[in-house]
Amino acid sequence: MKYASTMTSSESELNKISTELKHLSLKRQQLLERKKLQCIFQELQNRVQLEQPEEGDPYQHEIDSIDDKLNQLAERKAELQKNHDNMVYGNDEKNSLKAPTVILDLENLPPRPTRTQCPECEQFITTETFTSISSVTWLMCFMTALIGCIAGCCLIPFCMDRFKSTTHRCPKCRTSIITIKQL
Numbered sequence: 001m002k003y004a005s006t007m008t009s010s011e012s013e014l015n016k017i018s019t020e021l022k023h024l025s026l027k028r029q030q031l032l033e034r035k036k037l038q039c040i041f042q043e044l045q046n047r048v049q050l051e052q053p054e055e056g057d058p059y060q061h062e063i064d065s066i067d068d069k070l071n072q073l074a075e076r077k078a079e080l081q082k083n084h085d086n087m088v089y090g091n092d093e094k095n096s097l098k099a100p101t102v103i104l105d106l107e108n109l110p111p112r113p114t115r116t117q118c119p120e121c122e123q124f125i126t127t128e129t130f131t132s133i134s135s136v137t138w139l140m141c142f143m144t145a146l147i148g149c150i151a152g153c154c155l156i157p158f159c160m161d162r163f164k165s166t167t168h169r170c171p172k173c174r175t176s177i178i179t180i181k182q183l
């Protein structure tokens, strides 16, 4: 009986961790979007007025503070991932080496089948991966064409997986979990 109750508490703890990780990923996305906007504003301002404004660059300040927040998020994520690993595999170093790593941070999935938790059905799964042509593939194609396209060299990027997007899919519920763009 006692054993069962500890199991449930550690399971709810695991759920809490994965919920917070999801929340952090969302927040990171938002911060990255904001940073992109600030960089665009900064670029525009630099083009309009060539001399630096006297009161310093407000956009740079904003970008720095976003970077700070991003670093904090990354630290918190690493901490959560460590807590999670400790709970699943125990603190024993040997144990954690034997067990395959479950990567909960979906943005860090490598471009190959990986053990993770499906955000849809919440089961621990090994993802199926497939590659698809992305904007990067086209970009590489155009760049090869610019350099000088002899005998269809610009088609090479379409044959190389590192210039394509990798999509991870859950084998149980068939949901596409995340698409990772290369470069």
Ligand SMILES: [Zn+2]
Residues within 6 Å of the ligand: 118, 119, 120, 121, 122, 123, 170, 171, 172, 173, 174, 175
């Ligand atoms: Zn699933």
